[in-house]
Amino acid sequence: MLEITLLPARSDNYIFLGHDPATGFRFVVDPADAEPVWAALAGQRLDAILNTHHHGDHVGGNLALKDATGCTIIGPAADRDRIPGIDRAVADGDTVMLGSLAAQVMDVPGHTRGHIAYYAAAAQALFCGDTMFALGCGRLFEGTPAQMWAALTRFRALPDATRVYCAHEYTESNLRFAEHLLPGDPALAAYGAEIRAKRAHGLPTVPALIGVERAASPFLRADEAGMAARLGLPPGSDAVTIFAEIRSRKDRF
Template sequence: MPYDLITIPCLSDNYAYLLRDHDSGEVAVIDVPEAGPILKELENRGWSATQVWLTHHHWDHIDGLPDLLAVHPAKVVGGKADAHRLPKLDQAVSEGDTVSLGALEAQVLDVSGHTIGHIALYVPKASLAFTADSLMALGCGRLFEGTPAQMWDSMQKLMALPADTTICSGHEYTASNAKFALTVDPANAALISRSNDIQAARDKGLPTVPSKLSTELETNPFLRPADPGIRATLGMQDATDAAVFKEIRKRKDSF
C-alpha cells in the first residue's frame, strides 16, 4: 500500500483525515475542524503536514487551521469558487484540476449542494475520495446553499467513481442517517444489516466512516432514487430520479 490514511475524530462529531504518501513522506491534512487532535496524531507518528486540503468554508472544517499552520506551515489548497470565504489559499482549484502529494494525485470535483463551491478530492492510486459534507455515510449534506438538482448532479459524479472507492466523509451522522434511510427503503436487507452493524460500532465508540462506495450504492437512499422499492414507498413510480432525490432530501430535512 503506497499510502497511509488516518481518520481523526474532532469536535463532537467531525472527522479530519491524514493522507501520507510513502514515496515522498508528504502528508496532507483534509479539513481542520480543530487543531489539537490533528497535531497530536502528527506528533505521535513523527509526521509533518506539508499540505492542507479544505473542502468548504464552514467553520467546523476550517477553524483549526491557524493553530495547525503555526506548527506545520503547510500549503493550503481549496476551491477557487469558495476562495472569498476560505482562509488564504496557496492553491485555488476548480473541477478538472489536480493536486499532487508526492506520487499521489488528487482529482478535484465540484460537488456543490451543501454549499456552493464545495469540492471533493478523488485520489485514484489510493482509491480514496474525500467528500466531506457532500456524499456522507448513508446520507448527503443538508442543502444550505445549493438546490436539490445541484446536489443530485454532485451525487452522480461521485456515483460514477469505481465502486471500491473509500468515501471519507466529514461527520459521524451515520446512526441517525440509518434510522431515516429505513423509513424510505424499509425492505432493503443490506440496509437493515448495515444499520445493525452501525449501532454495534457506535455502542463501542467506534467510527462508522470511512465507508466503501459499493456499500453506499447498496444502502444510501440519496444514491438510490431509481430503486423501485424506494419509489413505491414514496408513491413516485413514474417520477424522474432528480424528483425522487428532491423528495428524499425534503423528508430527511424534517425527519
C-alpha cells in the same frame, strides 16, 4: 500506498491526516481545529491542508496550522474568498499531488456553492467533505437538489472499493431515517447490522464503501425503479424530484 488516520474532533467531526510513505508528504483534510492535528503529528512536518468547503468546522484550524508549519492551503476556487489562508484555488479536473499520489478535484456544489471533493484513484480514497455521508448527504444550504443529485451520481459511479472519507459521524442517525423510509430493505438491513455493531464497540463507521452505499443509501437510489411509488410520488417522477423529496423528509425527520 496512502496511510490515512481519522482524528475525531468537536462532537462528531472527523479530520483526516494523510501520509505518503514514499515521499514523507503529509496532509490534513478539513481541520476543524488545530489541536487534534498537533497531537497526531507529534512534531512531524505538515505539507498541505485540503479544504472541501468554507464551513468553520472544516477550516477552523487552517490559520494556526499554516502559521506553525508553513503548509500550503488548497481549497475550492469558487469559494476562495471564504477559505482562510488559501494559497491554491482548485476546480473540477485539477490535480493535487499528495506526495507521489494524484488526487482529482471534483466540483460538487449543493451543500455549499463551492464545495469540492478530492479523489485519489490509486489509493481508492474519496475525501468528500459534507457532500456525502454514510447513508446520507449534506443539507442543501446554498445549492439545489439538482446540483446535489449530480454530485452524488458522480460519486456512486466510482469503483465499489472506493473508501468514502466523509467528515461527520452521522451514520446511526442516517440509518434510522433510511430504515423509516425503506422498511425491510435487504441491503439496508445487512448494512445496518454492521453499523450498529461498530458503534456498539465505539468504532467509526467511516470510511464507508461506495459499493455498499450504492446498494443501501436512499440518497443514491432516487432513480431506482419503484422509488417514486414507495414515496407516494406520481408515476414518472424524475430522479431530481425524488431526491428532493428524500432530502426534504430527512430535514423533517
